[in-house]
Amino acid sequence: MTDFGIQEALEKLGVKELNEGSSTGSQWFSNGDIIESYSPVDGKLIGKVKTTTNKDYETVMTAATSAFKTWRTMPAPQRGEIVRQFGEKLRELKEPLGKLVSYEMGKSYQEGLGEVQEMIDICDFAVGLSRQLHGLTMHSERPGHRMYEQYHPLGVVGIISAFNFPVAVWAWNTALAWICGDVCVWKPSEKTPLCGVACQNIIAEVLKENDLPEGISCLIQGDYKVGEMMTTDKRVPLVSATGSTRMGKIVAKTVGERLGKSLLELGGNNAIIVTPDADIKMTVIGAVFGAVGTAGQRCTSTRRLIIHDSIYDKVKNALVAAYGQLRIGNPLDENNHVGPLIDTDAVDMYKAALDKVIAEGGNIVVEGGVLSGEGYESGCYVKPAIAEAGNYYEIVQHETFAPVLYLLKYTGDVENAIELQNGVAQGLSSAIMTNNLREAERFLSHAGSDCGIANVNIGTSGAEIGGAFGGEKETGGGRESGSDAWKVYMRRQTNTINYTTDLPLAQGIKFDL
Numbered sequence: 001m002t003d004f005g006i007q008e009a010l011e012k013l014g015v016k017e018l019n020e021g022s023s024t025g026s027q028w029f030s031n032g033d034i035i036e037s038y039s040p041v042d043g044k045l046i047g048k049v050k051t052t053t054n055k056d057y058e059t060v061m062t063a064a065t066s067a068f069k070t071w072r073t074m075p076a077p078q079r080g081e082i083v084r085q086f087g088e089k090l091r092e093l094k095e096p097l098g099k100l101v102s103y104e105m106g107k108s109y110q111e112g113l114g115e116v117q118e119m120i121d122i123c124d125f126a127v128g129l130s131r132q133l134h135g136l137t138m139h140s141e142r143p144g145h146r147m148y149e150q151y152h153p154l155g156v157v158g159i160i161s162a163f164n165f166p167v168a169v170w171a172w173n174t175a176l177a178w179i180c181g182d183v184c185v186w187k188p189s190e191k192t193p194l195c196g197v198a199c200q201n202i203i204a205e206v207l208k209e210n211d212l213p214e215g216i217s218c219l220i221q222g223d224y225k226v227g228e229m230m231t232t233d234k235r236v237p238l239v240s241a242t243g244s245t246r247m248g249k250i251v252a253k254t255v256g257e258r259l260g261k262s263l264l265e266l267g268g269n270n271a272i273i274v275t276p277d278a279d280i281k282m283t284v285i286g287a288v289f290g291a292v293g294t295a296g297q298r299c300t301s302t303r304r305l306i307i308h309d310s311i312y313d314k315v316k317n318a319l320v321a322a323y324g325q326l327r328i329g330n331p332l333d334e335n336n337h338v339g340p341l342i343d344t345d346a347v348d349m350y351k352a353a354l355d356k357v358i359a360e361g362g363n364i365v366v367e368g369g370v371l372s373g374e375g376y377e378s379g380c381y382v383k384p385a386i387a388e389a390g391n392y393y394e395i396v397q398h399e400t401f402a403p404v405l406y407l408l409k410y411t412g413d414v415e416n417a418i419e420l421q422n423g424v425a426q427g428l429s430s431a432i433m434t435n436n437l438r439e440a441e442r443f444l445s446h447a448g449s450d451c452g453i454a455n456v457n458i459g460t461s462g463a464e465i466g467g468a469f470g471g472e473k474e475t476g477g478g479r480e481s482g483s484d485a486w487k488v489y490m491r492r493q494t495n496t497i498n499y500t501t502d503l504p505l506a507q508g509i510k511f512d513l
């Protein structure tokens with residue numbers, strides 16, 4: 001098999017066979033155990049990374065807290081200029097970085113490039129935003145007084161990210177945090193540590209070229225124990241954590257105990273409602289891409305299809321036909337639609353989910369299974385499966401991070417479908433396929449979808465950076481990326497200025513001395 005230009009990509013990104021895992025910018029060091037990163041694409045060892053010890057972490061935090069004092073005083077548009085240069089470097093390195101994302105995580109090369117494009121887009125967004133960190137002014141009730149509110153930098157922002165978006169989530173957070181005047185410490189997933197090394201190399205070069213101090217962008221590596229160094233650390237006022245709901249509950253509690261802020265982006269259980277007025281062709285494209293894209297490992301992947309009984313068989317048959325066309329294989333080969341799962345643990349979870357849905361009374365419509373033989377040596381390739389199920393099944397209530405799609409039937413009014421769609425613990429992404437304006441508006445109304453994302457005539461999967469991204473309920477309630485998500489990276493202050501020679505008290509209170 002050709003290596004699809006992986007070695008060349010690693011060289012361009014400065015990723016070595018053995019990498020230090022802790023960095024404050026140009027300086028790299030680490031004294032912890034070694035993580036080996038194997039590609040789910042072909043099972044080969046890509047490289048190794050040393051993890052961060054407590055001592056390494058202290059070195060990182062000393063640099064970060066010191067850099068914050070310089071960085072926060074730099075005018076926001078100048079910080080924006082640094083982010084602009086970072087976006088330019090990403091444009092230059094889009095192909096090698098996209099390739100590494102694909103090879104280390106297993107998503108298609110096109111999706112790898114798409115992830116880097118999201119990084120570039122958020123940089124552009126942040127550059128504009130660096131001149132728009134607006135507060136409000138308000139009229140004081142006291143004569144000769146002026147009131148306004150302003151936003152100040154927060155400090156060290158800790159970023160904990162998941163394996164499935166190994167580079168974009170970091171950029172969503174950092175691009176905003178940096179223009180807001182914060183410095184960042186990032187712990188990537190222990191399943192994609194080399195993506196972390198590559199990204200840190202890219203920003204370190206920009207910071208060095210601009211003569212900026214160490215500590216503005218920091219990297220730490222390891223599993224949850226390294227993540228806990230930040231969640232328990234009072235010097236980290238905001239922890240932005242992306243991953244499973246299980247992780248989010250622990251992080252929220254730990255950060256909450258010290259009254260820090262957490263921004264949580266957790267699991268989804270996303271559904272598309274298909275009404276009698278749906279365009280079936282569009283529905284099938286949206287549902288298939290949503291369910292099998294990234295091998296079902298997006299937080300916004302489509303897990304449930306809620307179909308009206310009058311068109312149920314038509315949609316089911318169209319889906320079965322579409323699944324029959326799917327090509328499963330090396331994600332760097334653009335002819336394939338579906339790549340591997342991240343590792344064999346994920347394969348075991350996929351198999352367990354299929355066993356469970358059968359045990360609970362489900363009916364398999366498209367058979368699953370693990371692929372073996374030439375091209376599938378990593379043991380991580382599985383067949384996308386479809387099962388008819390009940391929304392109340394325990395397995396349907398949970399997020400299975402794999403290409404398993406559940407078909408649910410509804411009868412009567414769209415309200416019944418909305419109730420099923422909302423009848424899970426998670427609240428990330430949702431969609432309705434309909435050409436009926438009343439149904440669409442009911443779905444989007446205050447009595448409609450309870451998710452952070454609600455779409456009409458597009459699927460659940462993916463999002464543009466311009467909108468605030470995140471979900472409700474067990475998805476954690478956080479919002480990052482576009483709109484006014486920047487406000488969470490700043491502290492808010494209300495100011496009152498008296499420009500008279502009197503000191504009138506509020507509410508007309510008299511306090512004569």
Ligand code: NAD
Binds near residue numbers: 164190223227268
């Ligand atoms: P995970 O929860 O296993 O790990 C995520 C990160 O959290 C890793 O870096 C891990 O080391 C760290 N971590 C785990 N326990 C921790 C703890 N107690 N303290 C500190 N850090 C800890 O998730 P994963 O398997 O990497 O990713 C898949 C999950 O992420 C899915 O549930 C998916 O829906 C979710 N996800 C959500 C979004 C979103 O924006 N809502 C985006 C991407 C992924």
